[in-house]
């Protein structure tokens with residue numbers, strides 16, 4: 370195993386993710402940021418300088434569990450102080466398990482501003498994957514707005530809230546088209562055909578393949594909002610990995626990818642090599658106002674400029690929830706994968722509601738909308754600074770009698786910064802309970818992501834969760850993941866072992882929803898955490914000086 374040294378500078382730059390120029394948060398002048406490639410067991414030593422002029426920054430390594438290094442998780446106000454402009458921070462952590470991951474900003478709406486990239490961990494030297502392939506391709510999916518992230522933050526925090534709306538463009542490896550369409554001649558859309566030379570920043574991503582081979586396609590979604598459905602024209606996919614864990618392989622024409630998900634699929638280049646094919650991503654779960662993202666599967670030696678001769682693949686309707694549920698239910702762990710403990714020590718039932726607080730639109734969990742404190746929890750809990758956040762823990766469940774099928778009769782909730790303190794090494798069930806939003810007949814998809822752990826997705830159900838439903842949990846082959854979706858008016862149950870000392874976010878991965886309070890904070894075994902770097906929890910030089918002279 371190696372220590373891999375990386376030196377990054379995070380900085381705004383002008384860029385055209387689609388055919389309109391805007392600004393993105395770039396890393397070392399690249400958008401999306403550089404792909405990190407390492408082997409399982411390696412340590413990343415990543416020296417990050419914040420060159421944003423007036424904004425703090427942090428980066429979260431999504432899917433990396435940070436075992437023993439909770440201060441490197443990159444969550445502002447939870448695991449560290451945001452890195453001030455001009456300052457640097459060293460993220461030093463082990464990538465302990467092979468898989469497809471990504472990284473992204475975890476402060477305000479910086480993910481929507483383009484702060485993300487791929488993180489790929491290969492199996493350790495001399496080890497083999499449990500499936501075979503000849504070549505590898507990788508795509509990172511994202512969504513893009515023409516309005517900047519600072520203005521989005523103001524819009525979301527206004528009274529009344531101004532919703533950010535659907536993205537203008539979906540991006541594949543940072544590339545999409547807004548005013549023109551690559552597939553104009555196949556559709557009755559009004560968009561003009563794109564006239565591209567191929568060297569534009571927004572020219573489509575080209576996936577180059579040789580005929581009659583098996584490829585591994587790595588897929589991750591860093592969208593701020595959009596749930597996506599991905600398909601490759603004329604090709605079937607075999608799903609083999611989800612969130613860094615092996616799954617029982619199954620074949621699909623198209624797959625759903627929610628924000629925070631990652632997958633590997635295998636496909637065979639068994640189509641006519643004198644053509645190219647589309648890879649497309651379309652919006653799911655929200656009425657789309659965004660055209661599909663298109664990339665080109667380029668069969669060599671055909672020129673990539675030969676547009677596919679068949680139309681982009683069809684995908685299920687945005688509101689075809691039965692097909693989305695069928696896909697999610699198909700994801701099971703590969704036999705031989707770790708199985709969950711048989712019984713939990715504690716079960717939280719987290720009711721997800723859209724609410725008002727003094728006329729501001731928020732999202733709440735058991736009637737509390739998360740507001741992050743200024744002092745990172747990791748430091749305040751470790752050093753018993755008890756006035757840094759709400760002393761009272763949020764409730765394990767919402768008051769009984771809530772009708773999840775109807776808008777709340779009294780939709781008011783409160784702000785809170787309390788923490789769920791989990792007993793170290795205990796087994797915890799979390800039932801994520803969806804509900805009607807503020808408007809009649811609206812309930813949305815929410816992909817929930819857990820930091821510091823994987824969880825087993827042990828069950829899905831419709832309507833209100835009842836304790837008896839736990840008898841039907843799948844404890845035999847539930848998938849082991851870090852992100853799980855709740856469907857409209859339904860619930861999803863996950864189980865995990867609180868065995869990683871630290872303070873961990875668990876939240877809806879839709880960035881504006883987290884911004885509006887849709888998350889909770891777990892703390893476990895914090896007294897066992899050793900070696901927190903001063904600069905993670907003491908901001909600026911005075912912070913460091915006081916840490917040295919102080920009473921720690």
Ligand SMILES: O=C1O[C@H]([C@@H](O)CO)C(O)=C1O
Nearest residue numbers: 532723806807813881882885
């Ligand atoms: O949080 C959200 O707000 C809007 C809508 O409910 C109010 O405009 C929406 O679709 C969300 O997901």
